[in-house]
Amino acid sequence: MKRKVIISLLCTISLAVLALEACRKNESSIAPGASVLKFDIPPGFPDPTYKFENNTPTQQGFELGRKLFYDGRLSQDGNFPCSSCHQQFAAFCTFDHPRSHGFNNQFTLRNAPGLFNIAWVSNGLHWDGGINNLEVQPLAPLTAPNEMAEMVDNVVNKLKADPNYPVMFKAAFGDETINSQRMLKAIAQFVGMMVSANSKYDRVKAGRDQFTAEEQSGYSVFQAKCAVCHQEPLFTDNSFRNTGLPIIEGLNDFGRMRITNNPQDSLKFKVPSLRNVNITYPYGHDGRFYSIGAVIDHYRFDVINGPTTDPLLRNGISLTDDDRDNLVLFLRTLTDSSFISDTRFAQPE
């Protein structure tokens, strides 16, 4: 009897291993000569949620992803690469635009968020959490009629027609096959490697810098009044919340409910990270706030109590004017100037 158990156990294990082995062949593999990139987890950060083990970043894959990120051919008319809405100097948000511009003089529905620490996003990407895996995110803007307005097939064909891409796909994945899976995995490598963890805040935490008295005071206010949702060190808890904003007529954006069909999710949006907040204005899911102070004043004075308004915000957030000003000064310490000037993420030559 014991032997039977052992045999079936062995059988199950060997099965599992073999099944895994077999499946791995179907994944886009790493090219033999490719150099593996190490993904460094900053001190205090949790393990990333993106499964890099299924898409090992390599220098070649990263460079391919970078070229794709800056390539207008991913859009129908060539004018809208990923980088048209995600600008490095603004921590990869669209600077100074409530909503971004897309194909044929159209606006996007929402404010383009900055791109950094994406590898740690959980609970879905996008303001409504509709995207369940980093790798498939680019498909949303790529196919949206008011964004890049393209079709996956067309993009793949455009890449195949370029003399450089087959070489780069081979360098990254082992042969010249160009398909959407490889394209998406390369972009995921590039975007996944965007880590922002070198702000003044981080240096203070590491004992290499000091807050001013005002910043320190702002940090205390932050910890007391903001940190439940904007949880350190990522400055988001990845939840969806209704922050009591009025609906903008014409946009009629009900947020998370579009994904879940659940009325309890009406007007809920993902809590954005506050890292780099000073350079990612305007703010809010539709970019309606033009300054950090205006956002804070919304929480102080203007929260609308509806059925789904977050319990933590029902009475607003009570802050003095000094609290607000110090909070703004603290939030400015979250700007990571080395990230926005990191040449690895810049437009390739």
Add this chain to the structure above:
Amino acid sequence: MKTILRLAFLCAVLPFAFSCTKDKSDESGGQNGTAAVRINFVNMAGNDTLKFGTSYQTSLGEDITLQTFKYYISNISFRSASANSDIAAPETYHLVDQSNPSTYSFVLNMPAGELNQISFLLGVDSTKNVSGAQTGDLDPAKEMFWTWNSGYIMAKIEGTSSFSTEVQNAVTYHIGGFRTGENVTRRIVLNLTAGEQLNLVDNKTANIFIKADALKWFSGAHDLRIAEHPTVTTPGTLATSIADNYANMFNISAVNNP
């Protein structure tokens, strides 16, 4: 001792059953010392072989003319008549697309033996829906992937009906959703009665023909009138109702043993 031998045999054989064969690359099936079965889908509109551009009538008396009919088949398994146990087929995600006859059939390598049941998932399991960029039949270029609410469209009908209130009388059913409460994948179980069992023999390919009746989408578990619902393109109650209907669209029409 006999049981142990049987288990040991399973150990030797099962891994092959689980190995990930590439869809459509297995045309040599049945020639490498294994047996094989070709699964053939025959798309129907009631009793007629489905043709695009031809007007058919649903059982609710509404006309429908199709121009798209696609569905995913995955997680296939068979029941061994002798062992009375399920044998999983090699991992397959296959898109049957009425506009492309090469998608109507595919071959699976299987151990030899008598099989008295085939079962499969209509749709793509939840795991594959959240596992990132895929290729082959799961390539988003197949236009069966929702980009704004990540997940596969498990089955799709597009066409026209004079009962549709939409622009140009369009009928658009993009049926997707894999989360609890919204799941539109359906486990299809088709029994092969005595005399119609699959008999797989080494080095040979058997054939099984499965009819898929598009008109079943509109009635059965739920009566769904085109006049009331010309468009279903989000997960939810309507989509699961259609799924309850299409769960009954398959039946076995023939088995050809080698």
